[in-house]
Amino acid sequence: MSDAPMLAIRDLHVAINGTEILRGVDLTMDRGTVHAIMGPNGSGKSTLAQVLAGHPAYQVTAGSVRYEGRDLLDLDPEERAREGVFLAFQYPVEVRGITNSYFLRSAVNAIRKHRGEPELDAMDFLQVLEDKLTAIGWDDSFLNRPVNEGFSGGEKKRNEILQLAVLEPKLAILDETDSGLDIDALKTVAGAVNKLRRPDRAFLVVTHYQRLLDYITPDFVHVLADGRMVRSGGPELAHELEAKGYDWLRDGAVVA
Amino acid sequence: MTSIEAQVLQPYKYGFETNIESEIVPPGLNEDVIRLISTKKGEPEWMLEGRLKAYRQWVRMTEPHWANVRYGPIDYQAISYYAAPKRGPELKSLSEVDPKLVETFEKLGIPIEEQKRLAGVAVDAVFDSVSVATTFRAELAKSGVIFCPISEAIREHPDLVREYLGSVVPANDNFFAALNSAVFTDGSFVYVPKGVRCPLELSTYFRINARATGQFERTLIIADAGSYVSYLEGCSAPTRDENQLHAAVVELVAHDDATIKYSTIQNWYPGDEAGRGGIYNFVTKRGKCAGRRSKISWTQVETGSAITWKYPGCILQGDDSIGEFYSVAVTSQRQQADTGTKMIHLGRNTRSTIVSKGISAGQGQNTYRGLVKILKGADGARNYSQCDSMLIGDRCGAHTFPYIDVRNSTATMEHEASTSKIGEDQIFYLRQRGLSAEDAVSLIVNGFCKEVFRELPMEFAVEAQRLLGISLEGSVG
Numbered sequence: 001m002s003d004a005p006m007l008a009i010r011d012l013h014v015a016i017n018g019t020e021i022l023r024g025v026d027l028t029m030d031r032g033t034v035h036a037i038m039g040p041n042g043s044g045k046s047t048l049a050q051v052l053a054g055h056p057a058y059q060v061t062a063g064s065v066r067y068e069g070r071d072l073l074d075l076d077p078e079e080r081a082r083e084g085v086f087l088a089f090q091y092p093v094e095v096r097g098i099t100n101s102y103f104l105r106s107a108v109n110a111i112r113k114h115r116g117e118p119e120l121d122a123m124d125f126l127q128v129l130e131d132k133l134t135a136i137g138w139d140d141s142f143l144n145r146p147v148n149e150g151f152s153g154g155e156k157k158r159n160e161i162l163q164l165a166v167l168e169p170k171l172a173i174l175d176e177t178d179s180g181l182d183i184d185a186l187k188t189v190a191g192a193v194n195k196l197r198r199p200d201r202a203f204l205v206v207t208h209y210q211r212l213l214d215y216i217t218p219d220f221v222h223v224l225a226d227g228r229m230v231r232s233g234g235p236e237l238a239h240e241l242e243a244k245g246y247d248w249l250r251d252g253a254v255v256a
Numbered sequence: 257m258t259s260i261e262a263q264v265l266q267p268y269k270y271g272f273e274t275n276i277e278s279e280i281v282p283p284g285l286n287e288d289v290i291r292l293i294s295t296k297k298g299e300p301e302w303m304l305e306g307r308l309k310a311y312r313q314w315v316r317m318t319e320p321h322w323a324n325v326r327y328g329p330i331d332y333q334a335i336s337y338y339a340a341p342k343r344g345p346e347l348k349s350l351s352e353v354d355p356k357l358v359e360t361f362e363k364l365g366i367p368i369e370e371q372k373r374l375a376g377v378a379v380d381a382v383f384d385s386v387s388v389a390t391t392f393r394a395e396l397a398k399s400g401v402i403f404c405p406i407s408e409a410i411r412e413h414p415d416l417v418r419e420y421l422g423s424v425v426p427a428n429d430n431f432f433a434a435l436n437s438a439v440f441t442d443g444s445f446v447y448v449p450k451g452v453r454c455p456l457e458l459s460t461y462f463r464i465n466a467r468a469t470g471q472f473e474r475t476l477i478i479a480d481a482g483s484y485v486s487y488l489e490g491c492s493a494p495t496r497d498e499n500q501l502h503a504a505v506v507e508l509v510a511h512d513d514a515t516i517k518y519s520t521i522q523n524w525y526p527g528d529e530a531g532r533g534g535i536y537n538f539v540t541k542r543g544k545c546a547g548r549r550s551k552i553s554w555t556q557v558e559t560g561s562a563i564t565w566k567y568p569g570c571i572l573q574g575d576d577s578i579g580e581f582y583s584v585a586v587t588s589q590r591q592q593a594d595t596g597t598k599m600i601h602l603g604r605n606t607r608s609t610i611v612s613k614g615i616s617a618g619q620g621q622n623t624y625r626g627l628v629k630i631l632k633g634a635d636g637a638r639n640y641s642q643c644d645s646m647l648i649g650d651r652c653g654a655h656t657f658p659y660i661d662v663r664n665s666t667a668t669m670e671h672e673a674s675t676s677k678i679g680e681d682q683i684f685y686l687r688q689r690g691l692s693a694e695d696a697v698s699l700i701v702n703g704f705c706k707e708v709f710r711e712l713p714m715e716f717a718v719e720a721q722r723l724l725g726i727s728l729e730g731s732v733g
Binding site: 081095110146 | 684686687688700702705707
């Protein structure tokens with residue numbers, strides 16, 4: 001493993017349908033750290049999450065992203081996933097007729113194959129799944145339900161975290177995982193994420209509200225506004241934002 | 257073309273041609289041609305009479321054009337109605353089958369040498385107008401099951417054929433059925449005696465090879481009281497620029513407590529991207545649940561043909577009889593399909609289930625057309641229909657025409673329909689979990705078709721999966 005940071009974003013510019021959303025984003029993340037990206041609606045937070053995962057609708061117009069020293073933007077979405085980049089979606093999609101456990105096994109085997117490891121059969125995989133569920137303290141109630149079909153908002157978000165647990169990424173991006181969750185669901189999800197923190201795993205937590213960060217304590221907080229990072233700091237920055245809102249930063253950015 | 261569409265539009269893999277010396281009757285249709293076919297088949301006089309009667313009805317009928325498909329006029333005089341590989345005297349055993357034919361079927365994944373048996377499956381292989389081999393006949397005969405080419409059944413089992421042929425699909429049923437009744441050449445005949453559970457899966461594989469010919473096959477399956485049979489047909493044809501006509505008739509009869517499970521994997525040549533060539537698949541399939549508590553179940557996976565026009569149906573005559581129709585129809589490139597089912601409820605407490613999955617890609621047009629008819633005497637009849645359409649890309653179309661005709665107030669009808677589209681977001685989600693775009697499409701299509709695939713016999717579920725390029729969810733095994 002190289003000494004390069006886990007993730008190094010330099011002057012990233014991104015557009016969708018000709019409209020520029022990100023206008024020069026810089027961010028460096030080391031292994032084992034938790035970074036929170038906060039910002040008002042429309043600031044480009046989710047765009048950043050989608051671009052890192054390789055969503056084809058976005059065009060990178062300038063800048064670079066290096067992941068463990070490699071050019072991340074050069075990889076297809078599935079290659080990024082197999083190399084350990086995971087995005088917990090804000091709006092997970094439904095896949096009719098395919099059970100969660102089958103879907104997860106397909107994903108795990110795609111990743112294992114990429115690493116040159118033998119694929120897991122249904123029995124072996126079941127064991128892996130149960131171990132993961134135990135580790136995060138959940139039961140197996142939705143393993144045999146179709147992927148996200150008929151799931152409540154909270155169940156969909158939990159399902160994303162379960163996938164995170166099973167796929168064992170190096171870089172986990174959580175895109176507004178707290179949105180639409182009541183306080184109990186939020187605690188459950190945050191509790192699971194905390195159990196998944198590791199020295200070799202970095203988290204990028206995208207959120208509009210500070211309340212998620214009451215449960216997942218970040219090492220760094222960054223504020224994104226109008227497609228630029230306008231402020232970075234420690235966990236205390238989140239509390240400041242909670243108290244003052246985002247406007248003072250935006251004004252500050254203009255003045256600066 | 258989007259990346260998703262590209263995944264679905266796989267090249268046709270069965271387009272090769274077998275170079276074999278064939279005897280082909282010159283194009284054209286008249287009473288002399290029919291006499292010639294009948295003579296070649298060594299048929300009794302009653303059969304020839306039946307053919308001529310059908311022909312005389314056909315000349316007065318007009319080709320139907322109510323289906324939601326478009327094609328140019330068909331010149332029935334430009335088609336050859338009989339093509340057969342040349343061969344010596346009658347074959348005494350399978351080992352005498354022309355090696356070129358054996359090789360052809362092998363290439364198609366259909367072993368006709370018994371030692372290479374497909375687990376538990378007996379095969380009748382039909383090449384152009386003739387059956388070239390039928391496997392495991394001796395084994396089947398031990399339990400009294402007759403499985404042979406229909407041309408042979410006409411000679412060897414005339415009483416059964418006379419009693420049942422045309423009893424479900426009469427010659428004047430429709431234009432294509434009349435044409436088939438006049439000129440049909442081969443196909444399979446199955447009779448399962450009382451109380452016998454057929455020990456093997458029965459299967460017929462239809463291969464069109466010769467140019468400028470039509471294939472007119474005829475299948476007749478009779479399940480006597482308390483018997484069970486599962487039958488599967490598969491088909492393919494070489495890649496050609498011109499269209500070829502395939503007009504088949506299939507008749508099923510189930511007596512008291514008998515069950516017939518009829519599965520189709522249809523993969524006729526679909527034509528090319530520009531819509532050149534391909535098979536016109538104009539088929540009449542119907543089953544009669546004649547007896548009480550009888551059951552007929554149709555399962556079809558339709559991926560081929562330039563144009564498909566077929567409505568496998570059930571006449572639910574016996575009280576408490578059951579009809580089922582499970583269908584996956586795929587149209588891509590410029591394929592057009594107008595397919596569905598007819599469930600005619602006559603008996604009391606008859607039940608029918610319809611599950612139709614249409615997948616359209618490229619510039620394909622997919623139409624579901626179904627009729628559920630509950631007649632006066634059908635007290636307590638029930639129907640459940642589900643029609644789902646999936647669109648891939650934005651140049652294709654899906655259409656649904658459910659006809660419901662209820663004449664008994666005690667009937668229960670349920671109908672559900674949905675239309676969905678595979679979107680870039682869905683594909684992206686699956687790719688983000690490490691699946692290739694191709695596997696992502698497969699997974700989505702597989703999930704969409706699951707209710708139909710699970711109805712296929714296990715050996716053929718794998719075939720269907722291969723056809724659609726789909727990895728079957730752990731359900732196999």
